[in-house]
Amino acid sequence: MNKKITLKELAVISNFSVSTISKALSGNREISEETRKKIIAIAKLYNYRPNAAARSLKSQKTKTIGVIIPNILTHYFAKVLVGIEHEASKKGYNIITCISDESYKKEVKSMEMLASGSVDGFLISLSKETQTKGNYDHITSVINNGLPVLMFDRTSNKIHCDKVIINDFDAAYNATKVLLHSSCRIVIFISPISDTNVGLERANGYTQAITDFFNGTVAPLIYNFTDYSQAREDIENILSKKKVDGIITSDELSAIFSMNIAISKGFKIPGDISIIGFTDGILSRNSNPPLTIVNQNETELGKISAANLIKRIENNSKESYTTQIIETNIIYRKSINATIEI
């Protein structure tokens, strides 16, 4: 039961003063080589580790960052989180993860809880409810308190801070074009995230692609949903009534979901219907057929988000905020007919 040892105790043991030990351990050159070595030896012997709370209190730095994400079961966020964790850990930071569960209230509560000295900054992707409400006071208030915030993926231009995103409009535009160029003529856009800026932008990109391709003679076809069992019915209906031959979804799961419905209705993929989704996750790689998707470089996005936030924390710079766009690309698998570069 070798309880935590403190500097003071070490001082008694070693016959040096507390400050000498502190300096020696932090590599301060004021201390002679000789005593430094002695002190380090003793510290190691007693397995001394400076107390994090005391250090935070003194330095006003916690070396931890708060991560607020809507959920963690969606592969997209899980991959982003991996990127964040790796980068943070590499830079000596810990991450406190809060899952908002798409709830405004929980998001606010988490931020307030962490804003009082638990973290040096925030990485956040807004919950659906927050985006619907449009109330961002909890975030601006944190920023005004001097805590850096970086938003990724689900952002808002009502908030001035660093951001890391992809170009959702272009990505959806290009993905839709891929379907059209592989000779799909009735392409539907399916989305479970229509209440996020990300979902909206993707819908817009899709719409624009349809408009451009058909010179405005064909109306876009968009199906938004929130409830999966309702969606099953609806999508079955849509597939049997409209002669859909192309599906683009704003995420990964609903693409797989739609594909399974299509298959169960007897459609061949990609013979009868081509499908393309978002996020290079475990689902799309392991579906049958494997899903063609828009790769958002999720892990990379997480890494860059963490790196940028840490940069801001450590430089405490008044440099103007940046919005970094992560490149996307389409990974061609078997759920569409051909591999066409557009």
Added chain:
Amino acid sequence: MNKKITLKELAVISNFSVSTISKALSGNREISEETRKKIIAIAKLYNYRPNAAARSLKSQKTKTIGVIIPNILTHYFAKVLVGIEHEASKKGYNIITCISDESYKKEVKSMEMLASGSVDGFLISLSKETQTKGNYDHITSVINNGLPVLMFDRTSNKIHCDKVIINDFDAAYNATKVLLHSSCRIVIFISPISDTNVGLERANGYTQAITDFFNGTVAPLIYNFTDYSQAREDIENILSKKKVDGIITSDELSAIFSMNIAISKGFKIPGDISIIGFTDGILSRNSNPPLTIVNQNETELGKISAANLIKRIENNSKESYTTQIIETNIIYRKSINATIEI
């Protein structure tokens, strides 16, 4: 730029002393109702929040727990993490998540980093490398320092602490029986986690079931792997050479993976081959056909783990350690022939 306000500043503003304010805010009955109300009003006005670091330093409690998990992309761990986060958050705790990436070194580093005053306790599932090495000094050392540790899923009986697990042997035994009773005769066990206690126990359960069922006349058939591209080759070979008609895997992904290989080789699922896996994840629910699996009640397991750890933290009890077994059950879907209760 309304910077964080401190107790001291509040004292100046309100003309009360620091200690009076502290007491009033903490609901201490020493303070008169009247001044308490005044103080609370002012505190709210200035949006006062006690500094977490200072509080931790004073109380020696951080109200956060460290979670060390091997990875986060496997649905099993993601679901456990959700359970942990929910329970912790409900009880007013934050979680610091470290991903060991199956690496001993990172696991050790993370624990050491957090053990010095950052957390009140640990929730940990061992990395593969740690289990292979069999070196648990980093864990016992933390326990000896007086920090509670609770292990879940991947545990070791070399370590004395609270645990939350499932009965891996029984679960695999029963799952194998299900295949045998649905008339499979050549059942293979496929595992990417043979280097964990969990994987071993499941293999043992499978072996016992085979032995029991065939009275020892049939040898168990086990395929362990770590590399998926190698596994693809091997499994293709196995399927074409042996007349396998049943597959049980120790996880979710390799079940889906095997199923896809089987399908691509022209086998019908479940007509020719029945498959059963572990973990009720997003993959198994959305595969085609949907996968029959052993439901480990992952989220529940996470909740109970967190709850038990917090109980230990707060009671600082010397009660003897407990090992709690989470119930499992089989969720029947379309990847096996029949629904047989055994």
Added chain:
DNA sequence: CTGAAAGCGCTAACAA
């Protein structure tokens, strides 16, 4: 009922 003061463990300015 309210306030003064000590002290949690550490860092760093200042003294010696």
Added chain:
DNA sequence: TTGTTAGCGCTTTCAG
């Protein structure tokens, strides 16, 4: 080169 001391923001004993 080493030591003394103040103080980070809070809680809590003890005095008033």
